[in-house]
Amino acid sequence: MLRLFPILTLVFMVGPVTAGLIGTFLPSFGILPALGGDGASLDPWRALLAQPGLWQSVRLSLFNGLAATAISVAIVMLFCAAWQGTRIFRAVQRLLSPILSVPHATAAFGLAFLIAPSGWMARLVAPFMGWDRPPELAILHDPLGIAMVIGLVTKEIPFLFLMTLAALPQADTERTAQVTASLGYGRITGWFKATLPRIYPQIRLPVLAVLAYSTSVVDVAIILGPTTPAPLAVRILGWLSDPDLAKRFMASSGAVLQLALVLIAMAVWLSAEKIIGVLGRRAMVDGRRLAHDGWLRHVGAGLAIIAVGAVILGLVVLFMWSIAGFWAFPDILPRNFSLRLWGREFGALGDSLLVTLMIGVPSVLIAVALVLGCLENEVRRGLRRHKAVMWLIYLPLLVPQISFMFGLQVFFTLIGLERTLTSVVLVHLVFVLPYVFLSLSDPFRALDPRYGQTALCLGASPTRVFWQVRLPLLTRAVLTAMAVGLAVTVGQYLPTLLIGAGRFATVTTEAVALAAGGDRRMIGIYGLLQMLLPFAGFAFALLIPAVVFAKRRGMGGMGDRGGNNAT
């Protein structure tokens, strides 16, 4: 029975991706009997190539994806190199979970409210510049996509930081830093020469996931990205939503092109890695120490704090708009506050929260059960994790969502599940599973195996050991994984929209839909509403173990990742 869990997990994770890719690939060559596409043809591709500004869209996606990834990785590496093991490092570490739980769309809205010509930052400098109306600058939706890149960077930094933190202990970094320092190396140089080469292999997959995401993102692009033309993924969504069903064929070709684009971006990235590797190996032994790197350390801290601060400040401004009465430019604060809009929207807010939970709760529960089953199976059968498994876990995060969502829609229609709650839960599961697995596997494997052995030797059955020993010891880790999973399902835009065919109005689909309208008060309300569930999830993950194990000191100071050891 337990052996079925890894298979089921794989089916739920890889199955929809495969079915979706096939279901996208065939229509891109004209094959989709349901819409009258009976024979193979290149017409969809001809139509796609005839789209005005196609190459501009392609270029935007490719360059912005690579740029956002490179900048995020650079900032995270610089910050870790400069500040690992210090107080500021631990302070940023503590802010991680709450910031990670902010959905992409919320962060993007917050950033928009900060940097828009009529945004909060312009209001701050307005008195000095003598502005009495918003400057005429195309800051949001700028044709180069700079705002979009910044938006992506602020949200990718926390994710990459978390992944780097998980890799650090394996390289014995604290002592490595002592050794390089005693040899006269500056902090940053020592870290880049002695630590980075050892941890990079472990963060390569997360980096590629960030690259795939940034190259094919839809929601952030709608909120911050260029519009004439938009990046490729946004245009594909437009064609998929077109009332003219014939456009679906061209959209499929676009989706295949998007997949190719992500693969090209990965190839570029991996080649750059190789080149940097060759140059780096030479630099590693050239003896240059850059002992006085104080200024660079401050740059690193500055960039990380700006990125984190932008998300937090963005949330504050979202909140202010949601309760703002009259708020003219260039006032820094609204003239008055009002809860009128919250009151008016109250019913609608409750409905979208309910829909979000209806999708999220089953996805998270199924995901946690499957992942626990996989990990328990691993422990009981003494299996070691194979390297290829990590690629499979990352697969849903490496394939662009837009490239398999349409095909998956077709597939669900074929098996009669189109537009049902089941299909939406299943598609959310595809993305919740990898994150729950990543979040739970480390603490599970770090649990001292002798607890289990002791319990077995005391006569407890393996089933009892799981329910009465391992699971309680991992309470905090399991709850944290649930919170992570919930944050992931709440943030899903494209899958909810396309697989649900608009029938499921979650807080995120509602919020992104408001982007075009530009009603700041409504955006403020829905942006905050998106935050509510992930935040509550993480709060419960902290509170429940604290209350349940209030009288068990050994269950307290187990660190953020929970349950490592109790002695």
Next chain:
Amino acid sequence: MKDSMTTSQTPEASKSQHAQHAQHAQHGQDGLELCDIAIRLGDRVLVDLDLVIAPGEIVTLMGPSGSGKSSLLGHICGTLPAAFDVQGAVRLNGRVLDGLAPQDRHVGILFQDDLLFPHLSVGGNLAFALPASIKGRAERKARIDNALESAGLAEFADRDPATLSGGQRARVALMRVLLSQPGALLLDEPFSKLDSDLRDQIKSFVFDLARQNHLPTLMVTHDPEDAQAAHGRVISLD
């Protein structure tokens, strides 16, 4: 989540097993028999040993770390990973242990850490070990209170294990093993993490109880003082 190995057992099953094991005892030899045990990892022979430990006897196995002492204990209680290649047979009071699940072997083990479950109270830890065949809340509580009293820890049942001293925790860990009614006791460097002033006291506590309960006891250690304190046979692995 149902267990694939279907190893969970009802109290009845465990009772009948006890009965069987009593029968076997008449035919086979009492105590813990390790018949021509050879443990290999790859091409390396870690342990090669033939040994019988009588009830109440304490045998010490000495050897440097990495010599496979702990692997031998793992093999006896059935938790050794499959990567090891093991030959020979293990019998406890005439019953062959090889092939049995760990929970069906009735072999207790103490590690150098007490490994008290941090989510349970002291009493909860002991109740976890007490077989389900001992029924009735009052009866179970009495057994636990008795055990605590004999360890000099009366009134400790509701305490959080994390609030106990190292010596107290070590005693609770031993009582936990004894309450599970083992047929043999394995000690994996059980004293190495204790403060030196406590060590002698805990040693005699463990050894005395092992003898009183007529448990064949196998201790692995690299500390010659442990071996001396055990007053038993000493076998060197190297």
